[in-house]
Amino acid sequence: MTAMLEVKDLHAYYGKSHILHGVHLNVQQGEIVSLLGRNGVGRSTTIKTVMGQVQGTGSVKFKGEEMMGLKAYMVARKGLGYVPENRDIFPTLTVRQNLLLGQKGRKPSGRWSMEDMFNLFPRLRERAEAPAGVMSGGEQQMLTLCRTLMGDPDLVMIDEPTEGLAPKIVEQVAGLFDEIKNRGISILLVEQKLTIALKISQRVYVMGHGQIVFEGTPDDLRANEAVRKEWLEV
Secondary structure: OOOOEEEEEEEEEEEEEEEEEEEEEEEEEOEEEEEEEOOOOHHHHHHHHOOOOEEEEEEEEOEEEEOOOOOOOHHOOOOEEEOOOOOOOEEEEEHHHHHHHHHOOOOOOOOOOHHHHHHHOOOHHHHOEEHHOOOOOHHHHHHHHHHHHHOOOOOOEOOOOOOOHHHHHHHHHHHHHHHHHOOOOOOEEEEOOOHHHHHHHEEEEEOOOOOEEEEOHHHHHOOOOOHHHHOOOO
């Protein structure tokens, strides 16, 4: 089976700083894979490099096609979605307008409709005509996620989606991930909360010092106390 996303020997730099040192990972169709590790080990840089936002070397294949060297908007058009950590909404536009901006063409097409988003997160329906900037951080996070889905990606990379969210909203977000997976869409998740990552992922990678130091199932990681102590626990 060909991987939906296949990353090999990925190196990345910020100026003269060498951040990623030969990262390898893959994501299959309809699979949720989590990228774990402490802050500053290169997890966000990995997905930004895959997305073409950070200069890198190595190979990034998406649906068998090489992405390395393409601009971010070109990568997005190939069907790779990206939800950044900084909740990139348009604050003066309404919630509905923000969602519409996510659509790639003028006509709605694909697996997700506006109605789907409102059903998944009723709060977005309640706030549909309100400026996005007045919403809480958690609601803005949902909006960013839903706007990306409106572009109908085949794989979506999500950076720290539960950071700073109330437990109830965290549960909703975890439920949305299951719904995304059920529609055959793959997820590469950068997540700090180990409990959530282990609960929803089929496989996990652990990063340390810009490299992958562990790969396996959530059960493998639960059983490996040495890896958890050295690379994850604070």
